[in-house]
Amino acid sequence: MPHKVIRMERTRDHSSARRPVMVAIAGDSAAGKTTLTKGIAAALGASRVTTICVDDYHRYDRQERKGLPFTALHPRCNYVEIMEQHLQLLATGQPILKPVYDHDTGQLTRPELVEPREFVIVEGLLPLYSKLTRACFDIAVYLDPPERIRREWKVSRDVRKRGYTVDQVLAELERREPESAQFIRPQRAHADIVVRFAPAEGHDDTSNSPLSVELMLRPTVRHTGLRGLLAEIGQRTVQLRLIRDEDGIPVDALHVHGYAPREESRMVQKAIWSRLGLGDGDPVATLGDVGNGRRSESLAITQLVVLDHLLRAT
Amino acid sequence: MPHKVIRMERTRDHSSARRPVMVAIAGDSAAGKTTLTKGIAAALGASRVTTICVDDYHRYDRQERKGLPFTALHPRCNYVEIMEQHLQLLATGQPILKPVYDHDTGQLTRPELVEPREFVIVEGLLPLYSKLTRACFDIAVYLDPPERIRREWKVSRDVRKRGYTVDQVLAELERREPESAQFIRPQRAHADIVVRFAPAEGHDDTSNSPLSVELMLRPTVRHTGLRGLLAEIGQRTVQLRLIRDEDGIPVDALHVHGYAPREESRMVQKAIWSRLGLGDGDPVATLGDVGNGRRSESLAITQLVVLDHLLRAT
Structure with a gap:
């Protein structure tokens, strides 16, 4: 019945659908996805941004999962086909009725x-999982903190906010490890920007000291303008090097020093912000919030770099 | 970003999607939609049929609706745009994650x-509501019992099955009447087959006497083969007349007599069944069930006429 497709096609009102810019923020549980997303969304302004979490596409609730031989990370535990469909609909400017996991x-x-x-x-665990989901994005970001730090973050969050004990979280991390390796970490290869927070060199106490960040800017999207700007200013804050990524591919590695003087870091932030065309907003007030009233300058710069690419995709 | 549409289009696996035959069973609350649908689905066999009810696309739950100036019949009370989207997806052979109203x-x-x-x-209240939903169907059926009978059916069902009092159901019917007139009944004009159950002439006691049915077979789909068959056999059971519908359009009106001798009625049923290519099944065992262990020969014939059109649409 191809006539039916034509009938539908003729009946649809294409004029109303504007295609949005789509960005993926992928990464393992507690890798910092929501923290990164919040500042980016705040900078763009609520009226211009829609944020969804694809972990809502869980096929089973927590009770049902207890009887299953895989964890929430497994594609079989998620409506992957529906996630693909909904991302395509959003990417072509159409609304969705999104499932909700509480x-x-x-x-x-x-x-x-x-x-x-x-x-x-x-954002979520599996937004870059399939070829079809990846085709929906203009920019893909993967959060790749060292496992040791991610585990600390996960224990801290799940105990504080989700009512688990430390031992429960550690056991769950063990149980999830094979599926993290099989399904989550391979998404790193499909990111345009890989974000790796880590303690500044020689500083190990992650819970109190400022984190540095390494941003791998892959050649899959253009970074030219930003590269020039960063080379020009703030070399005590950010450093751009040409390296080979762990998979051998050439990348720009942008290192943001956690211990850079705050004033210099903020100068860099203001310089990037002024490129973005977001108006007179204050990057310091909007970006870098890591919760509990604390702030990270390197998170703010990471958010600005993602924003820079996002706004250039329009 | 038309390149993104092309990327998605290239990535999609079109080979797996078979387009189904789509049939709408529309009508007001308690018009007999589920009763008609059940026999049709049973005749085709569970492995060949998917049945959905578009009343699941309610935007508000019962509690929320209490504070609203419209009833569940109003398009504003339903995710019409999502219903349109999901019907298009089903019509092109794709799965959906369908909302559920309990x-x-x-x-x-x-x-x-x-x-x-x-x-x-x-089936549902609004499947033929918009031009886009209508474009998704191969056959559209509208159930159009006289209001007096539909009210009896609704009172009987909602009291027995949904725990309301008679007065509550009557009040709800009053409240819904303007929206029935505005949104439900206009769908009749878009049906290929209009089904009107009514007491056999001279018999008024609807709760116990067999109902007759009038089927308006609109020229929007072909009815030729069936017409020949019905003219040939069972003229005491069914009668085909050329009339003008209430909107002035020429239709075949197929009258099925509620008081026809059961044996003759079943002969007609078997004759239509044998055209359908559904195998050696027994139409009498499969069709005509009106619940409570009772059976209607005219319902069985109605189901067979719909099946005949459905199977010819493949």
């Missing part, structure tokens, strides 16, 4: 209407 | 995966 209760609840605004930020 | 509790619950089989039956 992290507090572990239950699947009533779905919610999501309409794509100018920018759509898609 | 009629018992009046709550919206977790959505469910629906994969289109060879035939998709879509």
